[in-house]
Amino acid sequence: MKADPKNVLTGAHYLDGNHACAEGAIAAGCKFFAGYPITPSTEIAERVSRRFPLIGGVFIQMEDELASMNAILGASWGGVRSMSCTSGPGFSLMMENFGLGLMLETPCVLVNVQRGGPSTGLPTLPGQADMMQARWGSHGDYEVIALAPDSPQESFELAVHAFNLSEKYRMPVLIMTDECVGHMTEKVVIPDADQIELIERRYTDKKPGEAWPFEETEDLVSPMLPVGQGYKFHVTGLTHDYRGYPVINAEAQHKNVSRLMDKVRKHADDIIWLEEKDVDGADVVVVSYGISSRVVQPAIQRAVKDGIKVGQIKMVTVWPFPEKRIAELAGKVKSLIMVEMNFGQVFLEMDRCAKGKCETYLVGHAGGTVHKPDEIYKTIKEAAK
Amino acid sequence: MSAKVEEQVREEHPLEKILRMDRIPHIWCPTCGLGTTVTALSSALEQLQLDTNKVAVVSGIGCTGRVAGYMKLDSFHTTHGRAVPFAVGLHIARPDLKTIVFSGDGDLISIGGNHFIHTARRNVDMTIICVNNFIYAMTGGQVAPTTPLTAKAATTPYGNAEHPFNLPLLAASSGAVYVARWTALHVRRLTVAIKEAIQKPGFSFVEVIAPCSTLYARINKLGTGLDLMKFYHDNSVIRHGADLNDVDIDFQSKIVVGKFVDIEKPTYIDCLNAGNKRAFGDKYKPYGGGNGDN
Numbered sequence: 001m002k003a004d005p006k007n008v009l010t011g012a013h014y015l016d017g018n019h020a021c022a023e024g025a026i027a028a029g030c031k032f033f034a035g036y037p038i039t040p041s042t043e044i045a046e047r048v049s050r051r052f053p054l055i056g057g058v059f060i061q062m063e064d065e066l067a068s069m070n071a072i073l074g075a076s077w078g079g080v081r082s083m084s085c086t087s088g089p090g091f092s093l094m095m096e097n098f099g100l101g102l103m104l105e106t107p108c109v110l111v112n113v114q115r116g117g118p119s120t121g122l123p124t125l126p127g128q129a130d131m132m133q134a135r136w137g138s139h140g141d142y143e144v145i146a147l148a149p150d151s152p153q154e155s156f157e158l159a160v161h162a163f164n165l166s167e168k169y170r171m172p173v174l175i176m177t178d179e180c181v182g183h184m185t186e187k188v189v190i191p192d193a194d195q196i197e198l199i200e201r202r203y204t205d206k207k208p209g210e211a212w213p214f215e216e217t218e219d220l221v222s223p224m225l226p227v228g229q230g231y232k233f234h235v236t237g238l239t240h241d242y243r244g245y246p247v248i249n250a251e252a253q254h255k256n257v258s259r260l261m262d263k264v265r266k267h268a269d270d271i272i273w274l275e276e277k278d279v280d281g282a283d284v285v286v287v288s289y290g291i292s293s294r295v296v297q298p299a300i301q302r303a304v305k306d307g308i309k310v311g312q313i314k315m316v317t318v319w320p321f322p323e324k325r326i327a328e329l330a331g332k333v334k335s336l337i338m339v340e341m342n343f344g345q346v347f348l349e350m351d352r353c354a355k356g357k358c359e360t361y362l363v364g365h366a367g368g369t370v371h372k373p374d375e376i377y378k379t380i381k382e383a384a385k
Numbered sequence: 386m387s388a389k390v391e392e393q394v395r396e397e398h399p400l401e402k403i404l405r406m407d408r409i410p411h412i413w414c415p416t417c418g419l420g421t422t423v424t425a426l427s428s429a430l431e432q433l434q435l436d437t438n439k440v441a442v443v444s445g446i447g448c449t450g451r452v453a454g455y456m457k458l459d460s461f462h463t464t465h466g467r468a469v470p471f472a473v474g475l476h477i478a479r480p481d482l483k484t485i486v487f488s489g490d491g492d493l494i495s496i497g498g499n500h501f502i503h504t505a506r507r508n509v510d511m512t513i514i515c516v517n518n519f520i521y522a523m524t525g526g527q528v529a530p531t532t533p534l535t536a537k538a539a540t541t542p543y544g545n546a547e548h549p550f551n552l553p554l555l556a557a558s559s560g561a562v563y564v565a566r567w568t569a570l571h572v573r574r575l576t577v578a579i580k581e582a583i584q585k586p587g588f589s590f591v592e593v594i595a596p597c598s599t600l601y602a603r604i605n606k607l608g609t610g611l612d613l614m615k616f617y618h619d620n621s622v623i624r625h626g627a628d629l630n631d632v633d634i635d636f637q638s639k640i641v642v643g644k645f646v647d648i649e650k651p652t653y654i655d656c657l658n659a660g661n662k663r664a665f666g667d668k669y670k671p672y673g674g675g676n677g678d679n
Contacts, residue, residue, distance in 0.1 A: 032478060034470075053661040053669060058477050062470060063503040070467040071474035074443070077461065078478020078674075100464050227459045227475070228482050230438040234405070234454055236462035245408060246454065246462075 003027050003160075003196035007055055015188045017181040018043035018085075020152040021111060022051070023188070024159025025083050027196055030109070031057040032082040034071035036064055036090060039123040040179040041113035044085040065093035072108045073101050077235075078227055079201075081163060085111035087179075088121060088130055092137070098172055099138030100237045102260060105214065105222070107166035107201065109159070111175040113182040114341075116367035126179035127367030128290060129342035134174050135319050141257050143264035145271055146174040146319040148290040152186045158316070164199040165271065169263055170221050176318060178341070180291040180370060208232065213244040220263040264320050273316040274325060282311030284383045285329055287350060288339040289315040291370055296339050299376035308384045321349045330354035335383035337361040339376055359383060403427040403437065405457045412451060416610020418569030418595025422516055423452055425572055425593075426487065429579040440483045443472040445497060447523045448597075449489035449516040456487075466496030469504050472511055480510065480654055480674045483583055490517040490531040494550055498530070505559035505588045507653045512582045513590045515552060518597035526600030533636035537604045554629040556590040557646045563589035564646035566632070569596060570617040571642065578644060587652045594640055607637075 008027045015023070022044045025033075033052070035045040049059040062068040065086055072082035086094060091112045101108060114130050116122030130137075134146045145165050149155040158175055166173040204211040204223040208230035215222045222242075225231040238246035239253045264271065279285055284303075286296050293314040303310050311333075315322065326349075330336065335358055338347040347362040354360050363371060363379045398406070404427065413419045430437060437458055444453035446465035453460040459482075463471045468486045476484040486493070493501050493515050504511070520538055521527040528538035528545050531552065535544045553564045563585040565578040575593060582589035596602065596613035607613060617640065624632075625643040632641040651659065658671045 032474065034474060053665060056670065056672065058657065058672060060473070060477065062473075063499050066467060067470035067473070067500050067503070070463065070470035071477075073463075074461070074471040074474025074476075075478040076474070078475045078482075080478040082474065082478075097464055097467060100467075104461075227441060228439055228479055232438070232457050232459055234460045234462070236454060237464055238462065 001198045001200045003193040003198055004029060005193035008193040008196060009190050010192050011190060013188045013190065014185060015152050016043065016183050016185045017149065017152045017155040017177060018113065018183065019047045020188045021085075021149070021155040021159045021175065021177065022047035023190060024156040025109065025163065026051055026055070026057075027156070027190065027193070028081065028160045028163035028198060030081045030083050030163065032072065032075035032080045033057070033059045033084065034062050034068040034075070034082070035084045035086065036062055036068050038087045038090045040115055040182050041085040041087045041111065043182070044111060044113070065090035066097060069094040069097040069101070069110070073097065073104065073106045076106045076108045081107070083109040083111065085113065087113050087115050087123075088117040088127070089119070091130055091133065095133070095137040096139070099140060099142070101172040102138070102142050103237050104235045105170045106172060107170055108172045109162045109166055109175065110172055111177065114176060114178040122368050124179065125368040126291065126341060126370065128178055128292065128340050129345065129367055131176060131318060131340070131342065132345040134176055141261065143261045144174060144319045145169065145171065145264065145317065146176045147316060148176050148318050149181055150290055150293050150314065151181060152184060152188045155181060156188055156190060160196060160198070167199045167201050168221070169267065170224065171263070174319075176290065178291055212242050214240065214242045216242055220259055220266065268320045271317060271320060272322050274322055275314040275316060277312045278309075279311035279313065279329065281309060283309045283334040284337060284380055285311040285313060285333050286337045286339060286376070286380065287313045287315065289318050289346065292339045292341060295370045295373065296376050298373040299380060302373070302377050303380040303384070306381070308380060310380055318346055321346070321353070323353045326350055326353035327355065330357040333358050335359040335361060337363060337379055337383055339363045339371060341365065341367045341370065400424065400427045403430060403457055405455055408455055411455055413448060414599045416596060416598045416613075417448070418518065418593065418597075419449060419452065419516060421569040421572055422514065422575070422593050422595060423455065425576040426485070426514065426579055428576045429583060432576070433580055433583060435483065435583070439481065440485065441475060442485045442487055443468045443475065444486070445488040445492035447489040447492045447521065448518070449487060450492055450523070452487040466492055466500065468492065469497055469500040469513070473504055473509055476509060476511055477654070478674060484511040485514065485583065486511060487514045488516070490515055490519070490552070491521045491529045494552065494555070495530045502555070502559040505556055505561045505590070508560055508562060508587045508650055509653045510586050511588060512579070513588070514579065514593065515590065516593045516595045517552065518595045518601055520597055520601040522597050522600050526604055533634055533638070536636045539600075539604065549634065551629065551633045552592045553590075553632050553645050557629050560588060560650075561590045561646060562587035562648050562650050565590075565644045566592040566594065566642050568594040568617040568621055568640060568642060570614050570621070581644070581647070585647070587650055
């Protein structure tokens, strides 16, 4: 399916990451947005609220983030592409019902424009310290998909991609951006609608009475059932069977949770998106995501001038983590360096996957500003020894 | 002859069309008011002759939260307190459906209280059926924001020290356009109220005072389920249009029941359309749900 031209603001624009993200969502056919104001994410909500009336969408400012998360789930079951945006404190409030979205296998998109935490932290300054919360913030075992744009252009593109992944795998998808990307203004080129490929929601082709909401399928993604058409289906946040009926025992739990996890794990190669540069033959590989993947550039250039063989990996998807690729590289390189605006979150995954086969370094800090290239450069020098 | 009669009896339970018979028997205790309330909703839907394909029910967590699982409708069993905002999203996406939230007092008014008042304020077109048994029953009888002052609960063993909410007053002052209260004894009147609430455009609220003989009545030594029904019979006072400041429920006090509010007010979607029409004139196509294509 191609994007609807009525939704797509084709052309070259000068936009910040938040506005670009909103345009990406709109281009992807998002028609319901429920949110609660929070810095530094609010521009997404404001843009959507201005754009929606003439394209048939509804923006609603809910009473809090718990309501916002639930409203987008309800709207998605109503057949409408839906999203919300927030930042750290709101993300915490959404976590329980993000889990409901995973359990009900509900397509939708949630954007976290990260700021410094914990608690109220640094409302107006950047951070990347919600990455582990994105992975584990709701209770129970599950897998997530999280994307990390590094620019306004990528904020647009990854918003479209997030909607596609959410429909393809029938689950909420996270966009983990940050204050820096959200408020950075750059050129954003929005293509023609016919250049934007959208994945349609897969609905059952069975008749009412014959279809169930969580049927076993080879690809582990069950087609959805539409409301209002006589399917009279039931879905619950309780552990359930293929019919959506609660079943409270260990066997049902194993089956239900395994399926939620395998749905992502078995498609990891399709989901994981890495941009690699000069990795073959490198002694040191710098791994980063989001804004940090831009900040590493001057440091890498300086180290290359010094004659160090430095490769780089930009993680466009942070979750699911590229376990296989990191394990493979760990056997080949001298060192892996993770650069992120926290005291070591995604680093822990990199370190785990390296299994001691190479040295691992973290260049991290508490957030509030991007890294100084100098710190990264020094670590590359150290790692190349 | 008699064999034929038996066959007919076996074939047609009057509510078979509206209940998930593959999930019956339900988990509720004998003498619980939920069976009666579910019957009232089922009868209301039948009497209204609504297309049940176009009715969705959303519940939260608790004994009443299980209602969604037993109704043969598009049904959503959500998280604790969040049935209302989930229903808001569902309703806005599909305003052509009748959206009914069926949940308990703790779920709707304690943990979900903020959503309740704001959704009433917006006058979102949905029907809220709140089964009030004065207690958190699913978790074993803890105090609720509806537990009468001095009543005992598992977490107020020496008597409740808090004033309870007056739910009809709360709903009305938050903006509900239809407010009624009945007990599980008033089956016929309750059914009529649910019918009226479903037909009412806007946020309509029906409180159902329901017996919990397993917990509330036992802890407070109020007797059996039948004793509670007798109590409702002897102590319910029908007062339509009552001053809502006077409908508080004290421990074992009179219970004022009736239809309290029935007014007209533009719904959320009415106001949304009117506002956008004001801003954009003929360029604006009134919102009718879905992906904006209708």
